[in-house]
Amino acid sequence: MTAELPGDIAPGSWHPNRDRARQVQTAVKVVCGTFAAVSILTTLGIVATLIFETIEFLQAVSLWQFLTDTKWTPLFASKQFGIFVLVSATVTISVISVLVALPLGLLAAICLSEYATPRVRRILKPVLEILAGIPTVVYGYFALLTVTPVLKTFIPELGRFNALSASLVLGIMITPMVASLSEDAISAVPRSLKDGAYALGSTKHETILSVVLPAALSGIVASLILAVSRAIGETMIVTLAAGANPTLGFNPLVPVMTMTAFIVQVSLGDAAVGTLEYKTIFAVGMTLFIMTLTLNGFSFWFVCRFREKYE
């Protein structure tokens, strides 16, 4: 067969430019590497600053005082540095907000992934994401100007600034996040598992409760922990609605001061660089950082530990 086949290409018409390809490859690597390095270096810089300033702080105030004082008055003449005053406020607010966000978010996720028609899901999922994009200052004023007055009609002794109102609104704020991430986890449960449950004669809610939710558990827990660290770090709502009154204890009806609210207070004031007040915010920031890092670490561990459950 010597006849030229249609589509035959003359020899010598291929000129692969391997050198060029290699150069482009190197350039892409360098550019991507630089950007990756910038974000890593920024993080390292922040952590280094935190550690450095915290060490300075701990030279002026002993760790023991920091952990055991029962008052938080770093801006007063008689200074006390009981970090647990701020931690207790943060914990109270985070716990209540999670008590709001977990049921709401999880139910929303179940409805979206298991009960909603595809059309409803197509509409609601973006709405959830829009909710997640509302500026927190809006939530803050909503708490202060709407939720607190309404709550006051039921609980007359409630303060104008209080932890309860801030936590409820914070809970609503993190609900879309819980819902969206849990929905992803629930949708990722393989069809075959659900089919298996249905084929045994289980109803829809039995399938969801006994098979789908346990299989999605690690993702749900991860979403929850992410939401908690968001709540712990949230600043605007608590600054606006929870007050600025460092109070040790877990009473949600009184004004409190969270760690983030304290950092705002000092940053807005005129604490000069290098003063003890100035270093205090780094010590508080460090505490906050350790708390969220621990939570995220736990979440990471949990997801790794339980992820392979259904493969």
Added chain:
Amino acid sequence: MVSNTAAKLTLKAENVSVYYGPTLAVREVYLDIPRNQIVALVGPSGCGKSTILRCFNRLNDLIPGARVEGQIHFDGRDICDPRVDPVELRRRVGMVFQKPNPFPKSIYENIAFGARINGYQGDMDELIERSLKGAALWDEVKDKLKESGLSLSGGQQQRLCIARAIAIEPEVILMDEPCSALDPISTHKIEELMHDLKKRYTLVIVTHNMQQASRVSDRTAFFNAKETAQGGKLGYLVEYDSTQRIFSDPKEETTRDYVSGRFG
């Protein structure tokens, strides 16, 4: 057709057609499934074997847009009737899937789950033991019932799924290519198991494997598909007869070609 088979029938499909959305996937299937026999559904991919199988326990209900026309008689009722509760039906018509799909729970819980949701009141430990023995898995797992069902090998997982299905004492067990994901030894074990199961249950199995169909089944239904004008595939039942007949002396030429491995 011999007239006295009617008394021994469990399932009888009459003029069943299945649509996915607007597309007709399988058309006009007639199938009589006799009690305590194994019926094999064979045919090339995409000819609607799984689709028909899933009609028998109304699993197509779970697929949005899927619609079944025709009638399937089971215990004196038409199970395609919307008034029939699919949840109740599925307790009586169990299913084993192509890919083993044990729940991410312990071996024990995998079996207890179905029993519990169906209101089993008796001795759970005994039921677990009986079901695992029935699926020829007891000896291999009796010392690790608390371990995850997913820690088992593929063949063991599939037998766990069989144990899970027989724990709720169905009358019919549907199996959709139960051995296609398994090695030859596991396949052999499951085939032996099918022979045992037939004494108590009626089995409908989909299989790709002609030897398997000829080894285990009593009757064989051969499905084929033809291209439609829209470029899709439309499945239909070509021939349904005793397995021996299908493999030695089928009526249709395509059946002969298929079972002898000439296409598909």
